[in-house]
Amino acid sequence: MQIRALMYFDELVRTSSMRQAAENLSVAPTAVSRQIENLEEFFGTPLVERSARGVTLTAAGELLATRAGRTLRELEHVQQLIEDLKGLERGRVTIFANGAIVASLLTPALAEFGRSYPNIRFEVIITSARQAIEAVNSAQADIALTLFAPGTTEAKVVARSEIAYDVIASGRHPLAGLKEVTLRELARHTLALPEKSFGFRQSFDAAAGRQGLIIEPAFTVSALEMLKELVLSDMAVTLLPQLSVRREIEAGALTAVKLAAESAIRTHAELSIAPDRQLSFAAAKLSGFIEDFMRSQLKAR
Incomplete structure (x- = not known):
């Protein structure tokens, strides 16, 4: 059995189409069909x-599909480790990541890192915290960067920083001039919050x-970006980490008001890797x- 056959099968599983798999692999459909045979x-x-x-996959096909993808990813990982031995940087x-941490933490980190290592390539998958951890455990991801990850996980947490949530309002909102606000006071205003599957919403x-x-929000949304847009348009206030709207705050479009101590809400940003998998040079760096x-960006306030 050749690796190419597994590669073709894996692409067919991903696309569920001989023609699409062939296009993605830049081969004829007959080539894909022959490898499957x-x-x-x-x-x-x-x-x-x-x-x-x-x-569609047969029962045997389903069994192979769950293992073929991981086998191919492990082979790619071995290839990377061999290149590391050659000193090729x-x-x-x-990277699998979720939530507001993507734009405010991961993007600037990658931009700065990329200047030092221009030959390293990145694939960033935006997903839920749970799926990000599962991706690390299944070798789909080298690194998971999450907000409010599941409490029980096999992944190894290598860095953990506390994140405080603030009331985010437009500069024209009545709350904008306050030093702090309680949840009871916040309940008197039109509020936008993430849906209940979000870890922050559960904490709130x-x-x-x-x-x-x-507290029933006027707007319940599944996209954090929409929370920001609702606040910018004066439709509502929300709660987010300051770091997720830093650019808008610096531009004067939004303001952040601390929650009073008795109303404080905090979650954690976690950087996780697989506990039993050697990281490549690129992933380790x-x-x-x-x-x-x-450590430098998420200082305790």
Whole structure:
């Protein structure tokens, strides 16, 4: 069995289309079909079922699919480690990240890091905190950078910084001139919050519950970017880490008001890697750089 056959099969699994897989691989559809047939001959069983609607996996195909992707990723990782032995400061790092941390922490960190290592390439996948951790554990990602990751995880946390949430309002909002605000005071204003699947929203609801409050936001959204836009348009106020709207605050478009001590809400930014997987030169350098960057940017207030 050849690695190429697994590569073609993995691409077919990803696209569910012989034609699309062939286009992505820059080969003829017959080449993909031939490699799949080679795999079926090797394993002695059908792996896919073809129909007018496309390609579906058999039970054996599903079994192979769950392992083929990881095998290929591990081979790429080994190739990177071999290049490291040759002293080649290049490679690719896959980062899974979630939440407001992407624009405010990861992007500037990558920009600065890239100037020192111009031959390293980055793949950034924006997803949920749980999926980011699962990606590290399954070798899909080298690094996970998350806000409010699951409490129980097999991933190794190499850096952890506390993040405080502030009330974010436009400069024209009545709250803009205050030094601090309580959750009870905040409840009197039109509020926009993330949906309840977000870790911050769960922390917010828990904090309100401890004070005997039930706060229903006027806007519940799944995109953090939309929270910012609602505030910029004077439709609502929200709660976000200052770092996620630093640019707008510096431009004077938004302002941040601290929550009073009894109403404070904090989560954590975590940098995680797989506990049993040697990082490549590129991934190790980036991990250390982001750890230092977090330490300098996310200082306790």
